[in-house]
Amino acid sequence: MAARFKDLALDAVDHQSLADWWCTALGYTRRLPHPGQEPSPPEWPVAIHDPHDRGPLIWLNPVAEPKTVKNRMHLDVWGEPEELLALGATLVRRREGQRDWDVLADPEGNEFCVFTPDPHAAPSVPLTRR
Template sequence: MVARFKDLVLDAKDHHKLADWWCAAMGYVRRDELEPPEDGWLRPHDWPVPIVDPSGAGPLIWVQPVPDRKVVKNRMHIDVFGSTDELVGLGAILLRACGDDIEWDVLADPEGNEFCVFAPR
């Protein structure tokens, strides 16, 4: 084995706002809220924001600040089980609805990062 999965990283113009959006969408929390540092240290505002699944089932996601906005299609994306209507209600944009050729919806988060939504099992 040459490599092993570690974390997932999302680029964001407003990394705090996008971290909060993904927390609301997936039931994640900011890692610093779940595991506050014992010495009271606070993560600098301009540092990436780590968000985690409080149950421990999902991967750690870093929402990283970048100076530019997304302009082209993602080469890699996230697949989730969920409700397209609820995600759109939170601010996602429906890019392509499921149909004859696909069994999932393609959405974009508030900053344009594409992700696919599959019906819950």
């Protein structure tokens, strides 16, 4: 094995605000410093995590430049597109035909796909609602 999965990372001009947005959208929280460790300066990357340990750790990294082209990698999430739009996401493309997901973008333009959970199917990873 040459590598194994560790974390996800998203670049953001306002990484603090985008960390808060993703925390609200996913039910995540900011990762706290270990006991005895000082909090990181606000200009450093922000780590957010699933408090139930069902999802990956996500780092929000500060960058100077805004997003200008399509993501080469993106997140797929279970959720309700209208709820995410109400939180500040923007619609990129509605589901249609054979495509059973909507494409949205977070407040900084990072695209992600939203799959609506089937209410009759038991998901392999339990979903949480706020």
